[in-house]
Every structure is written in C-alpha cells, then in structure tokens.
Amino acid sequence: MINYQRELDGILETINDSKLLLHACCAPCSSYCLEYLSGYFDIYVYFYNPNITERNEYNVRKEELIRFINNYPFNKKVYYIDGEYEPDKFFSMAKGLETCKEGGERCHKCYELRMRSAAQKALELNCDYFCTTLTISPLKNSQVINQIGFNIEKEYGVRWLPSDFKKKNGFKRSIELSSEYGLYRQNYCGCVYSK
Ligand code: SF4
Numbered sequence: 576m577i578n579y580q581r582e583l584d585g586i587l588e589t590i591n592d593s594k595l596l597l598h599a600c601c602a603p604c605s606s607y608c609l610e611y612l613s614g615y616f617d618i619y620v621y622f623y624n625p626n627i628t629e630r631n632e633y634n635v636r637k638e639e640l641i642r643f644i645n646n647y648p649f650n651k652k653v654y655y656i657d658g659e660y661e662p663d664k665f666f667s668m669a670k671g672l673e674t675c676k677e678g679g680e681r682c683h684k685c686y687e688l689r690m691r692s693a694a695q696k697a698l699e700l701n702c703d704y705f706c707t708t709l710t711i712s713p714l715k716n717s718q719v720i721n722q723i724g725f726n727i728e729k730e731y732g733v734r735w736l737p738s739d740f741k742k743k744n745g746f747k748r749s750i751e752l753s754s755e756y757g758l759y760r761q762n763y764c765g766c767v768y769s770k
Pocket of ligand 1: 626627677678681682683685686764765766767768769
C-alpha cells in the first residue's frame with residue numbers, strides 16, 4: 576500500500592507559486608482540504624458532481640460550498656468554479672452497475688468521471704496540478720482514487736496531486752470545521768443507489 580499522504584508532503588515541499596484545480600464533492604469534505612492546501616496553492620475549486628441524483632440536494636451542497644469559500648479566511652486566492660449539472664452522464668456510466676455495492680466498480684467509474692472533468696478544467700485554466708477531495712472519505716479507497724489520478728495524468732498531460740486527506744486527522748478536522756461553520760453534512764454519498 577502506498578502512503579499517498581507522504582507523497583503529497585514531498586510534493587508540497589517543492590511548491591512555489593503554483594495553481595491547483597481541486598475537484599470538490601461537498602463543503603464538509605472541502606473544508607479541511609482547502610484549509611490545508613491553501614497554505615501552498617492558489618486554488619480553483621471545481622464543483623462537478625453529476626452523481627448527485629436530486630437537483631435540490633445538488634443545489635444545497637453547491638451553495639454550502641460557496642458559503643464556506645466566501646467565509647473562510649484563506650491566505651491565498653481561492654476561486655469557485657461551477658461545473659455543469661449532468662446527471663445523464665452519470666446514469667449512462669452507471670448502466671449495468673446499478674446493483675454494485677458502495678465502494679465497488681460503479682463508484683470507481685464515478686470517481687473517474689468526475690476526475691476526468693477536473694483534469695480537463697485544469698488544462699483550460701492552466702493549472703499546474705489537479706486533485707480531488709474524495710480521498711478524505713473513510714468510505715472511499717484512496718489507493719484506487721490515486722491510481723485513477725495517475726492514469727488521467729498520463730492521458731491528459733496535467734499533473735495529478737496525490738493525497739490521502741483522511742490522514743493527519745483530516746477527516747476529524749473536516750467534522751470540526753463543519754460544525755464551526757454550520758455546514759450541511761449529508762448522510763449518503765449522492766446517487767440514488769447510495770440513498
Ligand atoms: S455511491 Fe457515491 S461514489 Fe458510488 S456511484 Fe454513488 S455517488 Fe458515486
């Protein structure tokens with residue numbers, strides 16, 4: 576098993592005046608990742624989550640993220656970037672995988688769908704790296720997420736920033752920040768199959 580938190584630490588020591596595209600799944604997960612990474616990068620926070628089945632839920636998660644970004648006292652620049660809401664893309668990806676257990680093949684493809692879009696956006700915005708908040712979740716396999724990230728890096732030519740944000744008490748800190756900022760914390764991942 577690779578320690579991706581250690582890999583991230585190594586890269587952060589070399590960072591100087593760089594721009595990061597951070598794919599964000601929701602405000603609670605983003606809170607710690609942003610607090611941590613904004614010590615090193617100017618960040619474009621990209622909300623792209625076609626996996627969220629209900630429009631109302633999608634809007635609430637997005638608004639909470641914007642509220643956190645507008646209220647947290649960051650040292651560096653942090654910009655919000657609105658992705659398209661494309662549930663059809665999620666459902667065509669999930670075809671035939673509806674009964675997969677959470678954390679299985681459907682989820683791996685779901686991470687990839689969102690991370691590919693993040694890499695494309697990183698290229699458009701001329702970012703030095705792309706990354707995702709998804710590795711903060713204790714329910715998501717960071718080995719799989721980082722492997723997908725490195726594959727996309729090869730394909731698109733934009734550097735993947737490896738992570739395992741749940742380490743160093745990252746998940747615990749995200750709960751503290753959520754409570755401090757009164758952030759809405761959903762009790763399911765996002766798609767209809769996880770509800
Ligand atoms: S459970 Fe979560 S990660 Fe898995 S497919 Fe549904 S939204 Fe995507």
